Amino acid sequence: MNPTSDRQYVIIGVFSTLAIIFIFRLFYLQVLNPDFQEKALSMGRKVVVEFPMRGTIYDRNGHIMAHNEIAYDLIVLPKEINIDTFAFCKLLAIDTAEFNRRIKIARNYPNASYKESVFQELISVEDFARISEQLYRYKGFSAQKRNVRNYPSPSGAHVLGYMQKVSIRDKKDEFYVNNDFIGRSGLEMYYEKELRGIKGIKYLRRDINNNIKGPYKNGTLDQRSEPGKDLYTSIDAELQAYAEQLMQGKRGSIVALDPATGEVLCMVSAPTYNPNDLVGRYFSKNYDTIFNRPGQPMFFRSIAATQPPGSIVKTMQAAIAQEFGVANAATKYPCNKSLVGCHDHDSPLTLPQSIRTSCNPYYYNLVKSVLYAEKSGNEFTTIEHGLNRWEGIVRSFGFGNPLHIDLAGEKDGNVPDAREYNKAYGKGHWNYRTVYSLSIGQGEFALTPLQMANLAAIIANKGKYYTPHVVKKVGDRELDYRDSLHQVQIQPQYFDVVHDGMQAVIEEQGGTAGRAKIDTLHYCGKTGTSQNPHGEDHSVFIAFAPRINPTIAISVYIENAGKGGLWAAPIASLVIEKYLRGIVARKELEESMLKGIIKY
Template sequence: MNDQRPVIILIFIFLVSLVLLVRLFSIQVLDDSFLKKAERNAIQRIVDHPYRGLVYDRNGELLVYNNPIFDLMVVPKELKIKDTLQFCKLFEISKEDLNVALTAARKYSTVKPSPLIKQISTTDFARIQNFLVDYPGLFILTRSVRSYPNSTAAHALGYIGEISGTQLERDTTKYYTQGDYVGLSGLERFYENDLRGKKGVKYKMVNVRGVDKGPFKDGEYDTASIAGKNITSTLDMDLQRYGEMLMQGKKGSVVAIEPKTGEILAMISAPFYDPNVLTGADFSKNYLQLNRDPEKPLFNRPIMATYPPGSIFKIVQSLIGLQDGILVPETTFSCNRSLVACHNHPSPVNLFGAIRNSCNPYYHQAFRQIINREIVSNTFKDTEIGLNDWKEKVMRFGLGSNLGVDVPNEKPGQIPSGNYYNKIYGEGRWKYSTIYSLSIGQGEMLVTPLQMANLAAIFANKGYYYIPHLIKAVDGDPTLIPGKYQIKREVGVDAHHFDLIQNAMAEAIYGTAARAAMKDITLAGKTGTAQNPHGEDHSVFIAFAPKEDPKIAIAVYVENAGWGGRAAASTASLMIEKYLRGEITRPALQEYVVAGNFIY
């Protein structure tokens, strides 16, 4: 037995050695996880952020481009700061902000890069770059911010900013990481997927002191970023700039559309702001100031403000009545002011005269026939059935629901139904005499300026429209725009009914908006006055021109400016002339609009 002991020991040693050899072979040859861990200690993964796509106007003028900025990145484990005061002075950062940034970086990772100072300008980068070698663990990551050479169209173009935690949670594609910049409003947000491009990745070797030793494996695993797609917008920047000049110092909106395509030529929300203030390191501070401004410059009035349409809605009433056969051109009513107030004009009037003179009593009586089908009826059930049928027809004109414009946060407005009044008054406790204010575009009806501009396009096109949009082409290809903007949408009214409407609108210019008339350009329009319980009424005007071959349709709202034939009609007329002629031939009218003394 004692003679076998050495043999047993040798066998045991052999087996242990064999196990160790197999394990070493597995670690060193078969399993590369330890190699990868070692490499990660000496390799930095740098995300290569792509340039966002550029944005142009319809004529090729550059509206949005990229400016380089720099983020100072830190790997906390490698950073050694001997003199904090000197460091803060060199990099122009307070001690408190430095501590906050380093704490956040360490919390994220001690060995992975995090931003220490964001959005350093080109000038500041030139000043600090020579000092980076003295601080291992620091390096520069190049990014870009948006720049707006025209300083206009802020609400249409939008802005970008750092992604929020909520947005990260909703990102099912896992494309974004904390610190990325995304479109937050306007075209920047709506076309984020086209504009953002595709990230790349670079791997570089660093020594224990963080000194760059070149690309890892000669860049074998690097991927190049892909720049975002360029966008051509429908905006006409000359018209946009001119409109903003006219609206300077006022509240309201202007929306101009090319009727045959639905392309938005100008979209102005006043008061406006310089989009360049929402770029760079001062984004948060400037955004807070704009958001607190009582004038609400961030509020996008063309798509978010809602107003009663006023007298302009009488044209929709006329078309519904004509299509249903309830009204004909010869239908005549007296201007009975005991029904509703009106201004002085001949009485009685037929349909043409009602539009030309904007007769309120005419539409009080016409709407009653449209709703109740016979003028003597005034029962709840007849009115409810008629109102619901009427609402369906009104909504075909693009009212009461989102049109689908390519700018976020569009509001639908409101076209009331029977259920709406049942909730307010109770079922069976209301009738036509409760809702007659709808006949002249007042009461519980609300529309947006964009919807009103689209109405003008419908009148110009004799019964159809394309959804208003701001996109004309993607990477120069017009077929790449969303398909919904290329679909012709009929409103359900025969084209021949629009002949009377267009003629009456052209004649109405000389009745309620004579100052808007132009020599050699036939303008068809309609004034409105949107009631405002908080002050002076809002001035409203829609129009299209030339009447014979419409190339522009427009809606103008000037808040607290009173009668539509003054502020809104004058502004719209100048905008139309600017677009069609390229110049203004009525300097006195321009001076009147710029001065803004519309009430007096």
């Protein structure tokens, strides 16, 4: 009837096509694109974060080692700024160029049009008091409460650790946002998740003018902040401070444990730094300064410096020889200096005397008999077998692997086995002459100061130890040290001879640590001298006290200070005296140790 009535289908087609395009577009925008929901929330919803108080760290006597101070961030919403720039700069004590620089940064943040960013962070309470009463005049700026660490005593820096601003990698954990701090070393890092608490989040609705219109979803999504859990450590803060004083002018470490539990009583890494210097907004500036000071103050020697332990391992060798049945208290060897160097002393010596005197040739022979104790094929396979057996027992002392103390950054040290020598020299191309230095704790053998202290604890306990640990209680949760009992593969009675020898080290004529004697206190120690390619030998000493029912096991190692008896032993004895008696009576020794400076 109408010549062009077919054209209705073209029109219907065009109209319908457009509607379908719209529906596809809406499907793309609304269903396939979850970004928009996030964007909408970041525009219309203001998230107010309530920063939880980080857990306090206490020492074993309830003294605070680390707590928090309130600080304020000045935050800015660039598009709202309407201020007298000159007066504002004066208030903050910055110049206009700096102001413009920061505003430019703030403007370039993603979502800067509706999301505040930090303009100046972590302003102290005192400074903020002055700023806050003026702040209402400066539209676009507001404050946000934060907290920063404060350490009442400037000691224990390495154990406590420091905190640093989060990096991009940290932000994979959605707990963290820009400008948050995270534990980077020591307890702060190891117990980060316990210490940090739970952030409080308040969601508010806001309009285009950034006016708050009330809670978002009636506050049903809000979370209350929960403070971090407190850490109750086994550190004796007083002892720690004292030990740090003793280490002034020296490089090295002091580690003291309670052998009955594995608790760390003090842990010094020298040189150290004031933990308050690595707090808050001055972190990066101070970090570089401290990092570049001589002696690597940031290096946590107690758990990360691996050194040949020197003669202190003779105590262990003596116990192993008995376990292998190749020696007893009466076993004698002459001091044959042609085998290995030694100092002048009586000869021949018994097993306890060899510990007292630290006779090197004695241990050359003793360990040789240990390694050849079980015949297995030819001479080479016998020593290969013997060395691996020896290595197995040595590893049961917790050597060659980290002890898994609750601190970040622990190293494992090294206990060589036959494979290591086979790799270095080739199978069949090494013999006892190649490995004898293990007998006196030199060569490829390497321990951390913590492992050395743990050796003292093992001997004190006659063959068992609990994993060394710093924290006894997290919040309300007691950590049970008894779960971490380790048994060394040596029978307890074999340690009696070792104790005799170690007591003689301090108390008998010819002992290597006569300077460490504490009048009536009977205790056990062993000196060591760690050879190293960087100059003078390191001075090493381990001890536990008292001999009966020991309550402290200690290792002291001082870099390039020579023989163990010279520096390490007296310093260890002072720490022991301080811990057991509260005061140090040997003033003269104390003074000479405090004042002693090792030239590096």
